[in-house]
Amino acid sequence: MNPYAHIRDLPAHAGETVELRGWLCGRRTSGKLIFALVRDGTGVCQCVVEAKTPDAFAVAERAPLESSVILRGVPRADERAPGGIEMHVADFTVIQGREGYPIARKEHGVDFLMNHRHLWLRSLRQTAILRVRHTLVAAARRFFDERGFTLVDTPIFQPGAAEGAGSLFPVEYFGERVYLAQTGQLYLEAAAMALGRVYCFGPTFRAEKSKTRRHLTEFWMVEPEIAFAELPDLMDLAEAFVCQLVEAALRERRDDLQRLGRDLAALERVAPPFPRITYTEAAELLRSDATHQRLVVELEADRARLTDSMRRLAELEARRHSETKAWRQDKLDDEIAALREELRELETDLANRPAHIESARRFQWGDDLGGDEETILTRQFDRPVIVTRYPRQCKAFYMKPAPDDPRVVLNLDVLAPEGYGEIIGGSQREDDLDALCARMKEEGMDPEPYEWYLDLRRYGSVPHGGFGLGIERTVAWICGLRHIRETIPFPRLIGRATP
RNA sequence: UCCGGCGUAGCGCAGUGGUAGCGCAGGUGACUGUUAAUCACUUGGUCGUAGGUUCGAAUCCUACCGCCGGAGCCA
Numbered sequence: 001m002n003p004y005a006h007i008r009d010l011p012a013h014a015g016e017t018v019e020l021r022g023w024l025c026g027r028r029t030s031g032k033l034i035f036a037l038v039r040d041g042t043g044v045c046q047c048v049v050e051a052k053t054p055d056a057f058a059v060a061e062r063a064p065l066e067s068s069v070i071l072r073g074v075p076r077a078d079e080r081a082p083g084g085i086e087m088h089v090a091d092f093t094v095i096q097g098r099e100g101y102p103i104a105r106k107e108h109g110v111d112f113l114m115n116h117r118h119l120w121l122r123s124l125r126q127t128a129i130l131r132v133r134h135t136l137v138a139a140a141r142r143f144f145d146e147r148g149f150t151l152v153d154t155p156i157f158q159p160g161a162a163e164g165a166g167s168l169f170p171v172e173y174f175g176e177r178v179y180l181a182q183t184g185q186l187y188l189e190a191a192a193m194a195l196g197r198v199y200c201f202g203p204t205f206r207a208e209k210s211k212t213r214r215h216l217t218e219f220w221m222v223e224p225e226i227a228f229a230e231l232p233d234l235m236d237l238a239e240a241f242v243c244q245l246v247e248a249a250l251r252e253r254r255d256d257l258q259r260l261g262r263d264l265a266a267l268e269r270v271a272p273p274f275p276r277i278t279y280t281e282a283a284e285l286l287r288s289d290a291t292h293q294r295l296v297v298e299l300e301a302d303r304a305r306l307t308d309s310m311r312r313l314a315e316l317e318a319r320r321h322s323e324t325k326a327w328r329q330d331k332l333d334d335e336i337a338a339l340r341e342e343l344r345e346l347e348t349d350l351a352n353r354p355a356h357i358e359s360a361r362r363f364q365w366g367d368d369l370g371g372d373e374e375t376i377l378t379r380q381f382d383r384p385v386i387v388t389r390y391p392r393q394c395k396a397f398y399m400k401p402a403p404d405d406p407r408v409v410l411n412l413d414v415l416a417p418e419g420y421g422e423i424i425g426g427s428q429r430e431d432d433l434d435a436l437c438a439r440m441k442e443e444g445m446d447p448e449p450y451e452w453y454l455d456l457r458r459y460g461s462v463p464h465g466g467f468g469l470g471i472e473r474t475v476a477w478i479c480g481l482r483h484i485r486e487t488i489p490f491p492r493l494i495g496r497a498t499p
Numbered sequence: 500u501c502c503g504g505c506g507u508a509g510c511g512c513a514g515u516g517g518u519a520g521c522g523c524a525g526g527u528g529a530c531u532g533u534u535a536a537u538c539a540c541u542u543g544g545u546c547g548u549a550g551g552u553u554c555g556a557a558u559c560c561u562a563c564c565g566c567c568g569g570a571g572c573c574a
Contacts, residue, residue: 030537031530050531065524080532100509104524104535107511111566167573182574208573209500215573345568351503352569371573413574422574470574495566 007043010075010085020045020071020087023122024063024097034060036089038069044124047071047087056092066122067097117490118499128256129486132249133475137201139248140222140469143241144199149224152191152198154184160449167208169217180205183468186398186453188225189429192464193456199224211494213483214371214421216472218492225466231410231428234465235386238414238424239274241469242384246270249478262480266418270383278389279369279408282377286363295357295376299350306346368394369413374421381417388412397439399427400465412467420477426467433457 005018022040029035032051037044049060063069072091077084102112103119113120120126141151157171157178168179184200191198201222208215224237246267249257257264277285285291356372363373369387378385389408392401399409411427430436436457440447447454475487485491490499 026535028533028536029530030533033531033533035533035536037534046534048532078532080534082534099525101524102509104510107523109511109566112510114566204574206573210571210573211567212569212573219574221574355570368573370571425574468574473574 005075007038007040007045009042010045010087011077014075014077014085017072017074017090020047020069020073022069022071024065024067024069025122027060027063027065029061032057036060036063036092038071038087039122041127043083045075045083045085045087046081047073047089047092049089049092053090056089059092059094060089063092063094064097064099064101066101066119068095069093069097070095114485114491114496115499121489124259126486128253128259129475129479129481130489131256132253132260132479133471133487135248135252136245136475136478137220137471139245140241140471141201142248143244144197144222144224147197149197149199150191150195152188152195152200153202154181154187154191154200156181156203167206169205169207182206183221184223185225185466185468188223188466189453189456189464192225192227192466193460193462196227197224198226209494212371213485214473214476216484216488216491216493219488220471221468222471223466223468225464227462227464229428229465230463231388231412231465234426234428234467235276235388235412238386238412238426238467238469239272239384242274242414242424243270243272245474246478257479260479260481262478266382267478270417274384274386274414275381276386276388279387279391280365280389282369282373282387283363283365283367285380286360286373286376291376291380292357292361295353295360299353299357302346302350302353306350309346366391366393371421374415375419378415378417378419378421383417384423385415385417386412387415395427397443397445398429398436400430400463401435410465414467414469416473416477418477418480420473422470423473423477424467424469426465428463428465431457431461431463433461 003019004021005013007020007022010018020038020040022038024036025039025044026037027034034049034057036047036049038047039045047060049056051057070091070093071087071089073087073089075085075087078086080086101119102116103123121130144151157173158181159178168182171178171180181202182204184202184204188198188200199222202220203218204221205218206215207217224241226233226237229237250264250267254264257267352372356376359370359372360376368390369377377387388411389402389405390411390413391407392399392409395409395411399411402408402410409427412424413422413426414424415421416423430439433454436454437447440450472484472487475481476484479487481487485493
């Protein structure tokens, strides 16, 4: 018999005596009553300890926050309890705990929280994100497993660069120099020629010195690769894949998404068909007068919003100044802080916008789509958009040029809505040996380390392709997070590799 | 690498040249239904570091360090 109950299952045990194991995450006292909040990973339960059980009362009164505890008692439905059910405690035992738990219920700064990431993970918000991440990872694997894909693990130590060499982490490997993987793709192509439909799912590393809310130096990518697949097949697969991820999150993690304040209606709109445009169409859209007009109007509207917010801030500050009651001052301080934060963001955004608008209007065919262009594009649609056929000079050597227009390659990017940017990048691969060699020569690449890769075009080459989806950007989008650092348990960012 | 912002108690912040402050957390006490409980009292400071200006610097200047955001680059 298992004598312990999980908080999630308490309603089924109402009226019975059960034992809970968990951590004390909050406490309110009221004379001869203690309300202890206990979490166990499945939920949070309010536990009531009364003075008429003096032993339990004495322990509950002194137990430091975040002590590990074992409680025996009777769960009872009670509408006064958060969650509708509470434990009436008979025994309260502390396994271990001490004073000084660093994270309080009030807000903390980013740096402090990042330094305490190992403890920050315990918070309701972080556990909600971790569960969504888990659901997306599981759904991604299920998606490919159900479609006959075989999981093939690709190496982390790799001899050379698949893409830009400036972004690799070098590692000393018994006197040789190797690099941490930034994609498993080349190896996956080899596996696709063996198994037909394959995917890999692992960490990837980029040494770019990007210090933004969208970048990690270590992130997880799921990459399918399919023999005999051509660009339209890849678009269909990517569309179905993204839809299944969103559906899984909505079905299995609705509560967590709500706790995170996610606008669920925006996610419900994610359904096929996704708009599909070519790079050339995207470039025309960016340069068009209509787009320019719209952006200018939006900018003016947001400027008005800024002035408005500044007026409101001044008003609040004046009220704060003349306010005499401490608790009202406190309330006003909170409002002022929130407004200041909002203003700071809006100001940065507005400061960048004229440059964005200008760069959109002056966008030249052949330029790569940067973050700003992506944002402007995705604002025109209410669901992810698929952009295909980029100029070949923007893209990697292994992408296959379009037979009907050799200036462009048969690639696809999927851009998430609401400003979250690229979540999928992929392409049909060059399957012709001579064309591939010519392209590598053009790029000034040494073919020697790639001989094994070229073998794939020598012995039974077929049209094939695949794509990669960045898990963290997907988690950020689906959870509606401002910053990618919360999407992974222990983020690795430029300038931070601890804890 | 460049641009901007920030650095004041354990945490979050106010303080624009004249005695170092507020809230939370911690401590003591009151309270039998709290929801970030409330109330009273209370502990806690090398104002990032170094130099400079000044009768006097948290406040002004210079350099450096750290953090945040953005650009470039990228998923």
